[in-house]
Amino acid sequence: MLYKRNPQLNRHGELVHLLSTEGLPRDILLHILDTASNFVSFNDREVKKVPLLRGKSVFNLFFENSTRTRTTFDIAATRLSADVYTLDIARSSTAKGESLLDTIANLSAMAADMFVVRHSESGAPYLISQHVAPHVHVINAGDGRHAHPTQGLLDMYTIRHYKKDFANLTVAIVGDVLHSRVARSDIHALTTLGAAEVRVVGPTTLVPSDLSAMGVRVCHTLEEGIKDCDVIIMLRLQNERMSGALLPSTQEYFKTFGLTPEKLQWAKPDAIVMHPGPINRGVEIDSAVVDGPQSVILPQVTFGIAVRMAVMSIVAGNDADPR
Numbered sequence: 001m002l003y004k005r006n007p008q009l010n011r012h013g014e015l016v017h018l019l020s021t022e023g024l025p026r027d028i029l030l031h032i033l034d035t036a037s038n039f040v041s042f043n044d045r046e047v048k049k050v051p052l053l054r055g056k057s058v059f060n061l062f063f064e065n066s067t068r069t070r071t072t073f074d075i076a077a078t079r080l081s082a083d084v085y086t087l088d089i090a091r092s093s094t095a096k097g098e099s100l101l102d103t104i105a106n107l108s109a110m111a112a113d114m115f116v117v118r119h120s121e122s123g124a125p126y127l128i129s130q131h132v133a134p135h136v137h138v139i140n141a142g143d144g145r146h147a148h149p150t151q152g153l154l155d156m157y158t159i160r161h162y163k164k165d166f167a168n169l170t171v172a173i174v175g176d177v178l179h180s181r182v183a184r185s186d187i188h189a190l191t192t193l194g195a196a197e198v199r200v201v202g203p204t205t206l207v208p209s210d211l212s213a214m215g216v217r218v219c220h221t222l223e224e225g226i227k228d229c230d231v232i233i234m235l236r237l238q239n240e241r242m243s244g245a246l247l248p249s250t251q252e253y254f255k256t257f258g259l260t261p262e263k264l265q266w267a268k269p270d271a272i273v274m275h276p277g278p279i280n281r282g283v284e285i286d287s288a289v290v291d292g293p294q295s296v297i298l299p300q301v302t303f304g305i306a307v308r309m310a311v312m313s314i315v316a317g318n319d320a321d322p323r
Contacts, residue, residue, distance in 0.1 A: 007129060014318040017129045017138045018311050020147040021188040029192060033157050035310035036303070042079060043302065052313045053082035056113040060086040061103075062141065063119045068277055068301055069141050069151070073116050076308035082114075104128050112136060114316065122146035137315040145181055150311060151276050152185025154304040156193060158296055159231055161303065162272050166193045172219075172226045172267075174201040174257065175235030175284050178208055182276045183235060191215045201225030202257060222257050222266075229267040234259055234275045234285050250283050260286040264294065272296045 008017045008024065015028055042048045058077040062070050070086070077084045087107075104115065114137045117125045122144030129138040142148040163169055171190055177183045177200050190198045191214070198216040200207055201224075211218055219225035226232050237253065259273065273285075273295045281287045289295060 007126065010318055012318075015311075015315055016318045017125075017140075018149050018315060019125050019129060019138065019140045021149045021152045021185045021192070022147070023188075024192065026192050026194075029153070029156065029189060032153055032307065032310050032314060033160060035314060036153075036157050036306040039079075039306035039309040040303065042306070042309075048079050049081050050079065051081045053077065053080035053316055056082045056316060057111055058082045058084050058114045058116065058312070059107050059112045060084065060116045060141075061089070061107075061118070062086070063089050063117075063124075064142065066118055066141070068304065069118065069148075072301070072304045073139075073141060073150075073308055075305050076312060077114075077116075079305070080309055080312060082312075100124060100127070101131055104131060108132060108136060114139065114312065116141050118142045120144055139311060139315065142181055145179055146184065148181040148185050148276075150304070150308050151182050152189045153311065154300060154307040155182075155186050155233065155274060155276070156189050157303045157307050158274060158300050159272075161299075162296060163230060166190070166195045169195045169230045170197045170199070170228060171195050171231040171233065172199045172201050172229045173233045173235065174222065174225060174259065176206045176237050177202050177211070177235065178206045179238040180235050183233075186233060187211075187214050187216055199225050199229070203253075222259075222263060226259075226263070226267045226271075229271055232259065232264075232267055232271060232273050234273065236276070236278060236280055237283055250280075254283055258282070258284055258286060259289050261288050261292065264289060264292075270294075274300055277301070 006023050008015060008019050010016045060070060060073055074084055115128060116139045117128060118141040124143050125138050125140035140147055140149055173183050173186055187198055199219050200211050200216050201219045201222060204220055207218055271294060273289055275297045279290060281290060290297060
């Protein structure tokens with residue numbers, strides 16, 4: 001049965017946890033994107049709330065620093081009328097040595113209905129999902145190098161918003177793919193949604209050698225990677241995750257792989273430029289591109305609220321009991 005093959009789905013094949021875009025059926029990805037479309041217009045409303053999560057308790061557990069993701073999850077849950085609790089990890093019992101599962105058990109005893117989890121260890125949200133009650137839902141807000149599914153989904157929403165269909169698209173993911181959980185989530189979603197070609201672009205030290213097995217084309221020059229592309233997703237150099245000298249210098253990296261207006265001309269004239277943030281101007285991308293007419297970086301943030309509202313409302317509406 002489907003739920004046994006994918007821990008994110010119940011016995012009916014419905015989404016009860018969002019842990020990764022990997023393995024999610026195309027119809028579920030499209031259902032999330034379609035649901036998000038209904039929430040995008042909320043930004044223009046005088047009253048931005050709906051009662052879909054009224055009476056539900058959502059706990060935001062960010063064991064890693066975050067600005068955009070945590071804030072947009074806060075806004076999304078609040079707009080769905082949930083009671084939102086953001087744990088101060090630096091002052092929590094976890095900082096005093098309490099195990100992750102003991103922390104979850106104690107918060108579950110406070111009648112938690114949903115956990116939004118960001119953690120430096122890959123697999124932490126999976127572990128939590130296996131130790132919560134059937135009515136409790138877990139959403140992965142980024143775990144180690146593994147996955148960042150809501151970022152991947154908001155990227156898919158942004159692409160569909162501007163390009164309408166995935167079937168004929170060439171998408172380039174450029175930069176520090178080795179350390180990027182966003183890249184993996186984007187690749188799984190793009191291939192499932194039927195993008196014509198997905199390219200990963202970067203120096204050999206920052207692009208895993210086994211990525212071709214995921215159905216992508218690996219490129220080690222920027223010109224080859226973005227030539228005639230429809231979508232360019234730039235990635236941040238994650239220096240905090242690097243061990244050893246993987247690059248000669250950030251200046252040399254920008255010279256070779258940094259996206260400038262001149263290099264952007266290699267892509268299609270109507271190509272869009274995306275970035276999950278935070279942006280390092282002058283390292284992976286030039287300010288003229290960030291602020292230029294082909295940039296859709298700020299709309300990504302706006303769409304992120306709607307996508308996270310969609311995910312939370314969908315999982316909360318499904319029964320997690322696999323019996």
